[in-house]
Amino acid sequence: MPLELPSLPYATDALAPVISAHSLRMHHEGVHADYLKRLNALLERGDNASPSLEQVMSTGRGEAQACACQAWNHTFFWQCLTPWYHPPGQALETALTARWGSLEGFQEAFMASAMAHFMGGWTWLVYTPQGRLDIHNAVDAGSPLLKGLTPLLAVDMWEHAWYVDFGNDRRKYLQKLWKIINWPFVEQCLEDAMATAQGRRNLLHV
Ligand SMILES: [Fe+2]
Incomplete structure (x- = not known):
C-alpha cells in the first residue's frame, strides 16, 4: 500500500492572513x-x-x-499550526519560563536559532533524554527523532514555507507564525514526552 498524504487538520484558507x-x-x-x-x-x-x-x-x-x-x-x-488560537497553558508556560526566562524569551531564542539557518531546514522545540527543553536546528531533511530528541514544536524554515507570502522576509514569517501556533498541541506533546520519560525511569526500577 502506498503511503498517503494526510489531510490538513483545517481548511486551506484557515490560516490566512498569516499563511495564504x-x-x-x-x-x-x-x-x-x-x-x-x-x-x-x-x-x-x-x-x-x-x-x-x-x-x-x-x-x-x-x-x-x-x-x-x-x-x-x-x-x-x-x-503545530491552528486557526483556533489558544495561548500556552500554565504548565507549558512555566516550563518555557523556567528555561528561557519568559515566553517572549523563548520566542526570541527560537527565532534567533531559526534565522541562523543558511539554507533549508527545520527549527524545533524538543524534549531531551535528560528531561530538558531545548531548541534544535535540523538542516535539510533532519529529524530530532533520529537524534533521540522528542519533538514538541516544528517550524519549517525551507524557503518554500515563507517565500510565497513573505518574500525574502524570513523574520516576518517567524513573527507572524506565533499568531497561529497550536500551543495545546505543543503542551500535549510535552505531557506525553514527560510521561514516557517517567515510564522509562519506572521501568528501570522494576
Ligand atoms: Fe515545507
Missing part, C-alpha cells in the same frame, strides 16, 4: 505530496513495499530516508 490559501495549498498538495510520491516510487523498487514512515526514517538511507523525514516533518508541522 495559495501558499498552504502549494506547500501541502505540492511539496508535502511530492515527498510521498518520490518515497512511494523508491519503495516500490525495494523488498519491503509497505514499511511505515517511521521505519524508513530509522532504517532507510539516502533519498528514501530524506523523503520519509520530510513527509513526517510536514505532517507534524501542520499539527
